[in-house]
Amino acid sequence: MITSQTLAVLGSLVVLLPVAFTALPSGFNPHSAGQRDDAWHSGSEIDHHQIVDASLAPYSAIGKFKGTMTCTAAIVLNPRIIITAGHCVTERDGTTRKSNFSFHLAYQAGADLGPFQATVWAVGSKQSLTHESVRDASRDWAILVLNRAPTDVQPLLLSHRSLRTEELSERQILLPAYSNDIGNAEVLSVDPVCSVRDLVWDTLLHTCVARPGSSGAPLLLRDGSGYALIGIHTASIFASDAEGHVGKFVGNQAVGSGMFSEAALALSRRLDNGPVQTVNSGDY
Numbered sequence: 346m347i348t349s350q351t352l353a354v355l356g357s358l359v360v361l362l363p364v365a366f367t368a369l370p371s372g373f374n375p376h377s378a379g380q381r382d383d384a385w386h387s388g389s390e391i392d393h394h395q396i397v398d399a400s401l402a403p404y405s406a407i408g409k410f411k412g413t414m415t416c417t418a419a420i421v422l423n424p425r426i427i428i429t430a431g432h433c434v435t436e437r438d439g440t441t442r443k444s445n446f447s448f449h450l451a452y453q454a455g456a457d458l459g460p461f462q463a464t465v466w467a468v469g470s471k472q473s474l475t476h477e478s479v480r481d482a483s484r485d486w487a488i489l490v491l492n493r494a495p496t497d498v499q500p501l502l503l504s505h506r507s508l509r510t511e512e513l514s515e516r517q518i519l520l521p522a523y524s525n526d527i528g529n530a531e532v533l534s535v536d537p538v539c540s541v542r543d544l545v546w547d548t549l550l551h552t553c554v555a556r557p558g559s560s561g562a563p564l565l566l567r568d569g570s571g572y573a574l575i576g577i578h579t580a581s582i583f584a585s586d587a588e589g590h591v592g593k594f595v596g597n598q599a600v601g602s603g604m605f606s607e608a609a610l611a612l613s614r615r616l617d618n619g620p621v622q623t624v625n626s627g628d629y
Contacts, residue, residue: 394524394527394534394535394536394554395534395535395536395537396527396532396533396534397521397533397534397535398453399451399452399453399532399533400451400453402499402571403499403501403521403565403571403572404451404521404533404535405450405451405498405499406419406420406421406450406498406499406500406501407419407420407450407451407521407533407562407563408420408427408448408449408450408451408452408457408458408459409448409449409452409457409523409530410427410429410433410446410447410448410449410463410561411446411447411448411449412429412433412434412442412446413432413433413434413435413436413437413442414432414433414560415523415525415530415558416429416430416433416523416558416559416560416561416562417429417521417522417523417558417559417560417561417562417563417578418433418448418463418489418561419501419561419562419563419574419577420450420495420498420500420501421500421501421502421503421574421609422500422501422503422609422610422612422613423494423500423612423613423616423617424491424494424495424498424500425490425491425493425494425616426466426488426489426490426491426500426609426612426613426616427448427463427488427489427490427491428486428487428488428489428561428563428574428577428605428609429486429487429489429560429561429577430485430486430487430560430561430577430578430579430600431468431469431484431485431486431487431579432485432560432579433487433560433561434446434465434468434487434489441465441468441487442465443464443465444462444463444464444465445462446462446463446464446465446489447459447460447461447462447463448460448461448462448463448489448491449461450495450498451533452523452531452533453531453532453533454531454532455531458495458496458498459495461491461492461493461495462491462492463489463490463491463492464489464490464492465487465488465489466488466489466490466608466612467487467488467605467608467612468484468486468487468488469483469484469485469486469487469600469604469605482546482548482579482580482598482600483546483547483548483600483601483604484600484604485579485580485600486577486579486600486604486605488605488608488609488612490612490616499571501563501565501571501572501573501574502568502571502572502573502574503573503574503602503606503609503610504566504568504573504574504575504602504603504606515540516540516541516566516567517537517538517539517540517567518539518540518541518551518553518564518565518566518575519535519536519537519539519553519564519565519572520535520536520539520551520553520554520555520559520562520563520564520565520578521533521534521535521562521563521565522534522535522555522556522558522559522562522578523558523559523562524555524556524557524558524559525556525557525558526556526557527556530557530558536553536554539551539552539553539554540552541564541575542596544601547600547601547603547604548598548599548600548601549564549575549576549598549599549600549601550582550596550597550598551564551576551578551596551597551598551599552596552597553578553597554597555578555581555597559578560578560579560580561577561578561579562577562578563576563577563578564576564577564578564599574602575601575602576599576600576601576602577599577600577602578597578598578599579598579599579600580597580598581594581596581597581598582594582595582596582597582598583595
């Protein structure tokens with residue numbers, strides 16, 4: 346394992362900041378940088394994006410999320426629970442907005458099964474617009490509760506078991522997202538040809554193509570007869586020189602589901618027992 350650097354995003358603007366990654370996988374440049382994908386970037390990724398029908402499973406549990414920026418979110422465990430990236434509910438001053446979010450389920454060219462209003466239930470930690478380490482990046486998640494339950498939607502399964510790099514590297518995963526460069530985020534697209542390269546501090550380093558709007562998109566792994574959410578996309582990583590000049594694209598990162606499965610399960614149990622009105626602002 347080697348040390349590295351990262352960069353952060355202020356809203357939709359990219360800001361380079363020297364920050365220490367405490368443990369990156371072998372093969373990474375000791376001078377690297379990560380950026381949240383809500384800022385445009387160019388890289389050397391091979392784009393396998395395909396437009397998919399948002400009304401068909403598992404894509405029917407995914408929607409466009411309009412928070413402090415436009416992101417992607419997915420329904421998990423319970424029809425009223427959605428998960429996205431923590432920075433999608435973070436204001437420019439680093440504070441977490443609690444409400445006034447809209448979720449457009451199965452959004453497709455202006456049509457959707459909604460919209461639904463969403464309120465923050467829990468965030469991984471107090472978010473800042475700087476990822477100070479890999480461990481800090483692994484807390485970039487948010488769970489929200491919808492004001493009502495959509496009808497005829499099958500929530501995604503949520504993987505809450507320990508995942509191993511060896512197991513994931515041999516499995517194909519999907520990253521469906523509302524990417525701004527694919528139909529101006531008016532359609533759901535998916536990269537069906539990608540995999541997980543490494544797992545560090547519950548942060549998944551993956552090869553899926555991610556673009557503006559992909560923040561919060563679910564990493565899906567085939568699990569029996571359905572798909573399980575194993576993480577949510579949060580950022581892209583670029584190599585840089587010692588002076589911090591951004592260079593070659595290296596890969597993308599996602600928060601592993603083990604970081605938020607406990608909170609999601611707790612909310613699911615509460616919803617099963619009746620209405621949930623209290624917002625939990627504590628860290629998980």
